[in-house]
Amino acid sequence: MALMVVKFDLKKRVKLAQTVWFMYWFAVLAGILVLSLGLFFKIELRKRSELMDNNESHFLPNLLIAMGLIACGMNAFGGKVCYDSLDPIKFAKWKPMLKPFLVFCLGFNALLVVTALLCFVMRIPLQFTLAEGLKNGMKYYKDTDTPGRCYMKRTLDLMQMEFRCCGNDHYRDWFEIQWVSNRYLDFSAKEVKDRIGSNVDGQYLMDGVPFSCCNPSSPRPCIQHQMTNNSAHYSYDHYTEELNVWRRGCRDALLSYYGGIMNTIGALVCTLNPLQVAVTIGLQYVDSSLSTLANPEDIESESEGFLLEKTVKETFTDIMAKMKAMGKGTKVEEGGEEGVATPQEGGFSS
Amino acid sequence: MAVGKITFTKTEREKLAEVLWLLNWISVVTGAILFGLGLFLKIEIQKWQEVMSEQGILYVPHMLITTGLAACGINYLGSKICLDCADTNKFLRWKLVMMPYIVCTFFFTACVLAGALMCYSVRSQLEESLYLGLRNTMRFYKDTDTPGRCYLKKTLDLLQIQFQCCGNADYRDWFQIQWVSNRYLDMTDSAVVDRVRSNVDGKYLMDSVPFSCCSTLSSRPCIQHNLSNPAAHAHYDEQSQQLNLWRRGCQQALLDHYTGIMQSIGLTVLLIWLFEVLLVLTGVRYLQTAMENVIRLGDPESESEGWILENSLAETACYNFNIIKNLGKCYQVDDDPNINVPTAAADREVPSHQVRVNVAS
Numbered sequence: 001m002a003l004m005v006v007k008f009d010l011k012k013r014v015k016l017a018q019t020v021w022f023m024y025w026f027a028v029l030a031g032i033l034v035l036s037l038g039l040f041f042k043i044e045l046r047k048r049s050e051l052m053d054n055n056e057s058h059f060l061p062n063l064l065i066a067m068g069l070i071a072c073g074m075n076a077f078g079g080k081v082c083y084d085s086l087d088p089i090k091f092a093k094w095k096p097m098l099k100p101f102l103v104f105c106l107g108f109n110a111l112l113v114v115t116a117l118l119c120f121v122m123r124i125p126l127q128f129t130l131a132e133g134l135k136n137g138m139k140y141y142k143d144t145d146t147p148g149r150c151y152m153k154r155t156l157d158l159m160q161m162e163f164r165c166c167g168n169d170h171y172r173d174w175f176e177i178q179w180v181s182n183r184y185l186d187f188s189a190k191e192v193k194d195r196i197g198s199n200v201d202g203q204y205l206m207d208g209v210p211f212s213c214c215n216p217s218s219p220r221p222c223i224q225h226q227m228t229n230n231s232a233h234y235s236y237d238h239y240t241e242e243l244n245v246w247r248r249g250c251r252d253a254l255l256s257y258y259g260g261i262m263n264t265i266g267a268l269v270c271t272l273n274p275l276q277v278a279v280t281i282g283l284q285y286v287d288s289s290l291s292t293l294a295n296p297e298d299i300e301s302e303s304e305g306f307l308l309e310k311t312v313k314e315t316f317t318d319i320m321a322k323m324k325a326m327g328k329g330t331k332v333e334e335g336g337e338e339g340v341a342t343p344q345e346g347g348f349s350s
Numbered sequence: 351m352a353v354g355k356i357t358f359t360k361t362e363r364e365k366l367a368e369v370l371w372l373l374n375w376i377s378v379v380t381g382a383i384l385f386g387l388g389l390f391l392k393i394e395i396q397k398w399q400e401v402m403s404e405q406g407i408l409y410v411p412h413m414l415i416t417t418g419l420a421a422c423g424i425n426y427l428g429s430k431i432c433l434d435c436a437d438t439n440k441f442l443r444w445k446l447v448m449m450p451y452i453v454c455t456f457f458f459t460a461c462v463l464a465g466a467l468m469c470y471s472v473r474s475q476l477e478e479s480l481y482l483g484l485r486n487t488m489r490f491y492k493d494t495d496t497p498g499r500c501y502l503k504k505t506l507d508l509l510q511i512q513f514q515c516c517g518n519a520d521y522r523d524w525f526q527i528q529w530v531s532n533r534y535l536d537m538t539d540s541a542v543v544d545r546v547r548s549n550v551d552g553k554y555l556m557d558s559v560p561f562s563c564c565s566t567l568s569s570r571p572c573i574q575h576n577l578s579n580p581a582a583h584a585h586y587d588e589q590s591q592q593l594n595l596w597r598r599g600c601q602q603a604l605l606d607h608y609t610g611i612m613q614s615i616g617l618t619v620l621l622i623w624l625f626e627v628l629l630v631l632t633g634v635r636y637l638q639t640a641m642e643n644v645i646r647l648g649d650p651e652s653e654s655e656g657w658i659l660e661n662s663l664a665e666t667a668c669y670n671f672n673i674i675k676n677l678g679k680c681y682q683v684d685d686d687p688n689i690n691v692p693t694a695a696a697d698r699e700v701p702s703h704q705v706r707v708n709v710a711s
Contacts, residue, residue, distance in 0.1 A: 144569035144570070150569070153566075153569065154566050154567060157566045158566055161511060161566075179571070180570075180571050181570065183570075183585060184570045184571070184583075184584050184585055186584035186585075210571060211561045211564040211571075211572040211574070212564075212566070214561040214562075216503070216504045216507035216508055216511070216562065217504050218503075219494035219495065219500075219503070219531075220494070220530075220531065220533075220534045221529070221530055221534070221560060221561075222560070222561040224561070233534075234534055234535060234536040234539075235533065235534060
């Protein structure tokens with residue numbers, strides 16, 4: 001008893017083939033879209049790989065690019081098959097390939113679901129990568145003379161201005177590291193010596209932030225230095241001052257930016273999945289309707305299209321039996337070889 | 351002696367009509383492009399209109415927008431006309447509209463050319479406008495509590511960050527204005543009072559710049575204060591000074607930005623104008639004259655001539671000039687030969703005879 005049988009005459013078959021061909025074109029466009037989104041995501045990750053210690057995982061964008069390419073190829077092939085299905089001679093060429101192709105489509109659809117899930121889940125490892133990368137980035141801010149790190153200052157400044165953020169979690173992160181290089185400190189000054197002496201590691205720490213933390217929306221000129229000392233500035237209270245520097249941490253800002261991209265891509269892949277499933281089902285019906293022609297010579301005869309040749313249970317047991325048979329096939333061959341070997345041995349021992 | 355005379359057969363006329371239909375549709379697209387370019391330029395100018403003293407240069411994008419819309423309309427009509435010209439019967443419908451249509455096309459291509467030339471000539475006006483506008487914005491930088499000026503600080507900071515510039519001509523422009531509001535100055539402090547007293551206008555001037563002047567390319571943390579005294583900072587050598595702040599003035603930066611945009615737009619508009627004049631206007635003129643000559647000859651299948659001008663350039667100029675002269679004369683009554691002429695008396699009228707005509711059988 002076949003699953004979901006539908007009767008087809010010539011007109012219905014032609015209409016089905018045309019509809020499925022049309023849907024395949026949309027699926028090709030969807031594949032191109034997924035490919036370009038994967039490329040865009042990869043480029044965005046590359047742009048800021050310095051801030052992630054070059055440690056970021058490119059697994060997700062690479063997967064998206066691969067899926068996009070496979071989808072394009074598959075759907076173009078499926079469209080060609082549908083187009084040729086109206087001509088029995090051309091269709092006979094494709095007929096033997098269709099069964100494995102449909103199985104492959106099923107596998108691809110499952111992989112698409114996994115990809116969509118990954119888009120939402122990969123946010124978590126990204127969070128850790130960003131936290132680690134930004135912490136190191138801030139540490140190397142002052143090392144503009146060290147090869148390999150000389151652009152870290154510029155990268156961090158540009159990032160803080162672009163994403164409107166300051167520090168890792170908070171602007172006070174800058175108070176805990178030395179971001180002014182020793183090259184620009186006057187070691188003969190008493191104030192400098194005091195500061196260096198006052199902490200264990202001998203670092204020049206200050207309650208100040210770089211200029212890139214300043215908020216242009218502030219009504220007063222930016223207060224970057226002696227931020228916690230209210231008496232150093234006229235009419236200033238660092239507890240209530242909100243517009244002076246950016247309040248947000250850069251890890252949050254970058255995470256929400258990349259999280260937004262990943263959520264959008266995940267949502268898009270989720271909406272494209274039904275389309276992919278629909279074209280697979282459509283192709284199955286096209287194939288089955290053309291194989292069950294009442295009179296194989298007459299293309300105008302009626303036929304039946306089905307989703308599965310037998311019921312779900314029977315198809316499942318069939319697949320299990322086939323796999324078992326494949327597994328047994330190798331065992332029988334080994335037993336036969338042993339049986340052949342022993343008489344010869346016995347022959348020689350006499 | 352006609353200018354550019356070409357003879358057209360019937361098939362050639364039909365082919366010309368079809369080609370012109372296509373060209374007119376392409377012209378509709380170029381008209382839309384003109385409109386888009388004008389809109390883009392308008393948005394770009396309005397983005398930074400707060401640092402310009404007057405928006406006089408907005409006439410350039412407005413000209414492009416109106417010309418683009420006119421181009422779309424005129425060329426859409428033209429495509430309809432050209433499609434109908436392939437058939438001599440349908441052409442009669444448009445006979446009276448053809449000449450005004452060609453005159454309109456001629457005027458609008460002149461407007462396109464004017465728009466392109468405007469793009470190149472607006473530089474000096476822009477320069478003046480930017481100089482005055484930036485000077486005023488810098489003066490009002492501190493007035494974040496005055497309605498109407500409270501966003502000038504944010505605008506100027508974002509401008510300096512985005513265009514990587516500082517001050518009007520140079521970063522030293524900031525030394526000459528008070529950019530810290532009196533609200534944030536402690537007037538009881540003797541240092542502050544001394545500084546305020548030390549200049550004529552009672553302004554708090556200092557040799558420092560706002561944070562937005564800081565260059566991201568500098569290898570050391572930004573030095574904003576005591577800029578006239580390099581010795582006040584540790585190891586502040588010549589190279590550090592060069593990289594510390596943005597060296598370019600914002601007037602120059604904005605001028606370069608807008609000149610670049612307008613030169614590209616001007617070039618595109620010039621190319622569109624060339625396309626319009628050389629292909630569309632000439633083609634439509636040939637089609638119009640060829641169709642009119644066909645009607646005059648009376649036979650739709652025959653060949654006809656098309657030209658750009660019926661007489662030579664000098665004769666056409668004279669003819670049009672005379673028309674304009676005579677337009678002015680319509681109120682002068684003395685020269686009219688039909689006035690004050692005595693009519694013939696009734697008895698002098700000659701009765702009509704019947705004339706015999708021999709018809710050969």
